[in-house]
Amino acid sequence: MKALVPIKRVADFNARIRVRPDGTGVDLANIKMSANPFDEIALEQAVRLREAGGVSEVIAVSIGSAQCRDVLRSALALGADRAILIRSDLTLEALAIAKLLATLVRAEGIGLAILGKQAIDDDAGQTGQMLAALLGWPQATFASSVELQGASAKVTREVDGGLQTIEVNLPAVITADLRLNTPRFVGLPAIMKAKQKPIEERDAESCGVSLGARLCVLRTEEPPTRKAGVMVKTVADLVDKLRLEAGVL
Amino acid sequence: MAILLLAEHDGSVLLDQTARALAAALEIGSDVDILVAGKDIGAVAETAAGLAGVRTVLKADADDLDHQLPEAIAALVLQLAEGYDTIAAPATSLGKSAMPRVAALLDVMQISDVIAVLAPDTFKRPIYAGNAIQIVQSSDARRVLTVRTSAFAPVAATGAAAIETVAFAPAEARSRFIEEQRGKSARPELGAARIVVSGGRALGSAENFQTRVVALADVLGAAVGASRAPVDEGYAPNDWQVGQTGKIVAPELYIAVGISGAIQHVAGMKDAKTIVAINSDANAPIFQYADYGLVGDLFELVPQLTAALAQTRS
Ligand SMILES: Cc1cc2nc3c(=O)[nH]c(=O)nc-3n(C[C@H](O)[C@H](O)[C@H](O)COP(=O)(O)OP(=O)(O)OC[C@H]3O[C@@H](n4cnc5c(N)ncnc54)[C@H](O)[C@@H]3O)c2cc1C
Numbered sequence: 001m002k003a004l005v006p007i008k009r010v011a012d013f014n015a016r017i018r019v020r021p022d023g024t025g026v027d028l029a030n031i032k033m034s035a036n037p038f039d040e041i042a043l044e045q046a047v048r049l050r051e052a053g054g055v056s057e058v059i060a061v062s063i064g065s066a067q068c069r070d071v072l073r074s075a076l077a078l079g080a081d082r083a084i085l086i087r088s089d090l091t092l093e094a095l096a097i098a099k100l101l102a103t104l105v106r107a108e109g110i111g112l113a114i115l116g117k118q119a120i121d122d123d124a125g126q127t128g129q130m131l132a133a134l135l136g137w138p139q140a141t142f143a144s145s146v147e148l149q150g151a152s153a154k155v156t157r158e159v160d161g162g163l164q165t166i167e168v169n170l171p172a173v174i175t176a177d178l179r180l181n182t183p184r185f186v187g188l189p190a191i192m193k194a195k196q197k198p199i200e201e202r203d204a205e206s207c208g209v210s211l212g213a214r215l216c217v218l219r220t221e222e223p224p225t226r227k228a229g230v231m232v233k234t235v236a237d238l239v240d241k242l243r244l245e246a247g248v249l
Numbered sequence: 250m251a252i253l254l255l256a257e258h259d260g261s262v263l264l265d266q267t268a269r270a271l272a273a274a275l276e277i278g279s280d281v282d283i284l285v286a287g288k289d290i291g292a293v294a295e296t297a298a299g300l301a302g303v304r305t306v307l308k309a310d311a312d313d314l315d316h317q318l319p320e321a322i323a324a325l326v327l328q329l330a331e332g333y334d335t336i337a338a339p340a341t342s343l344g345k346s347a348m349p350r351v352a353a354l355l356d357v358m359q360i361s362d363v364i365a366v367l368a369p370d371t372f373k374r375p376i377y378a379g380n381a382i383q384i385v386q387s388s389d390a391r392r393v394l395t396v397r398t399s400a401f402a403p404v405a406a407t408g409a410a411a412i413e414t415v416a417f418a419p420a421e422a423r424s425r426f427i428e429e430q431r432g433k434s435a436r437p438e439l440g441a442a443r444i445v446v447s448g449g450r451a452l453g454s455a456e457n458f459q460t461r462v463v464a465l466a467d468v469l470g471a472a473v474g475a476s477r478a479p480v481d482e483g484y485a486p487n488d489w490q491v492g493q494t495g496k497i498v499a500p501e502l503y504i505a506v507g508i509s510g511a512i513q514h515v516a517g518m519k520d521a522k523t524i525v526a527i528n529s530d531a532n533a534p535i536f537q538y539a540d541y542g543l544v545g546d547l548f549e550l551v552p553q554l555t556a557a558l559a560q561t562r563s
């Protein structure tokens with residue numbers, strides 16, 4: 001069974017994000033870019049499943065500009081067998097991404113797609129579920145453990161009230177949560193070796209799906225700022241402030 | 250301009266997120282129907298019908314809706330979609346799982362985590378862990394959205410809507426519920442609590458978490474939260490995690506104990522009315538967000554605070 005892992009190139013989780021003063025978006029100039037952290041977890045899981053024998057091939061795919069090659073190189077170094085770049089210089093929304101992924105799933109005969117539960121830039125959290133819907137597949141979102149059992153997968157999910165375990169028939173879509181695994185350390189030899197591997201490339205426009213944006217971003221704003229607080233010296237001071245000043249006790 | 254709102258419930262009780270998401274829905278338009286889906290959910294539907302401003306409660310009670318698996322919920326919503334131009338759900342585990350399926354099959358782009366309604370097609374939503382706010386206008390004929398419930402006050406329970414039964418025609422199920430581990434506690438629910446006490450990596454063990462953070466929460470009648478670190482380390486359950494990828498809370502009082510204040514954590518609590526931080530490092534970023542900061546060792550300060558509060562409360 002082939003597994004597909006979509007990897008989004010996003011601003012690094014440590015980067016300081018600033019809104020452009022004219023409200024036209026966030027300023028990404030000189031910002032370190034990385035693979036979306038959840039996607040690295042998704043990839044690690046796919047590689048582990050291949051190592052355990054349930055998956056035959058792991059294909060990493062990134063959709064975006066030519067710069068997405070860097071996250072695909074890292075994916076190859078972590079253990080993906082193949083990497084595909086679907087080129088587009090447009091800003092694509094989750095729905096368009098899901099449609100592009102669905103065409104790839106069909107073309108490659110994928111049996112399991114593991115995505116991140118959300119991209120930490122747009123915080124949409126939609127693509128995996130949309131992909132599952134478009135393919136008519138079941139889904140297991142927010143996975144914290146995945147076990148393949150022949151024609152199905154047993155997945156434990158992190159849900160609002162605690163943990164939920166479900167079983168999904170394969171083919172299926174799984175989205176990775178933080179505690180699914182800790183991605184392995186990738187050493188220099190693996191990085192060097194990954195540089196030799198080819199990255200296949202296709203053009204998003206030629207995939208035969210509509211890519212047009214449905215949402216118009218009218219403006220991007222700074223979040224409201226909190227007014228500066230005070231430092232208190234003792235627990236007694238704190239209790240006084242909470243009772244008399246803040247009135248929350 | 251009819252709106253369908255998916256109710257959030259735990260199988261027996263309607264949860265507070267429904268009343269909050271309803272507030273958002275009522276800002277979009279006045280014809281709001283609430284869909285209550287599940288098995289044996291008559292009492293939940295009754296509670297939903299009591300929320301102010303609801304037009305009709307649609308009750309779908311079926312074996313195949315037990316455990317509210319997103320495939321079934323999405324199929325049910327799609328069955329009803331025709332009559333609505335907005336379909337909304339609270340941004341809970343269920344809403345986040347089911348609504349993108351609905352959106353994809355209606356060929357619309359979902360708007361996730363709405364924090365303000367500016368017009369029926371225009372919304373505010375946070376991006377980059379809340380470091381920026383986008384104002385987006387949808388050009389789709391129908392809108393599908395999830396609502397960040399901490400941004401809306403719950404509507405009152407002063408309504409009396411009619412309840413209609415809807416039939417659910419299930420397709421062959423490709424996913425099955427196996428089991429659930431839910432933290433049972435008498436404590437208030439994290440997302441709805443007036444006070445939240447959260448602990449971070451500095452607690453170091455489950456026992457310390459219990460004797461410091463939970464003990465303080467107990468004297469305050471507060472919910473307990475955590476940063477990612479204690480959850481990863483296994484000394485706090487996953488459903489306590491507050492942050493970009495955990496729960497978003499906006500209580501009246503948030504007390505952060507031994508938490509550094511990474512943006513991913515702050516994303517989940519910075520809308521609290523009053524924030525208290527207790528941290529041994531005077532330069533910890535959490536102090537930039539705190540209304541009241543106390544520098545020092547939590548193992549000294551938290552028991553003192555717990556004792557002082559126990560005294561004032563008794
Ligand atoms: C994709 C992604 C998503 C994430 N999502 C979340 C999320 O949803 N929620 C979340 O919380 N994090 C999230 N994180 C993790 C986040 O980046 C931080 O790593 C995490 O919040 C740190 O937890 P902490 O503050 O408890 O630990 P630390 O950063 O280690 O801070 C511990 C603090 O305790 C203080 N301290 C130590 N000893 C004492 C003492 N005796 N008394 C008082 N203070 C003491 C230290 O000064 C320090 O400030 C995410 C990260 C990634 C990459």
Ligand SMILES: Nc1ncnc2c1ncn2[C@@H]1O[C@H](COP(=O)(O)O)[C@@H](O)[C@H]1O
Binds near residue numbers: 094116
């Ligand atoms: N441009 C992209 N390229 C590859 N994968 C993507 C892209 N956008 C989203 N994804 C995948 O979809 C997941 C969820 O993204 P989102 O729905 O945008 O929060 C990510 O974690 C990725 O696995």
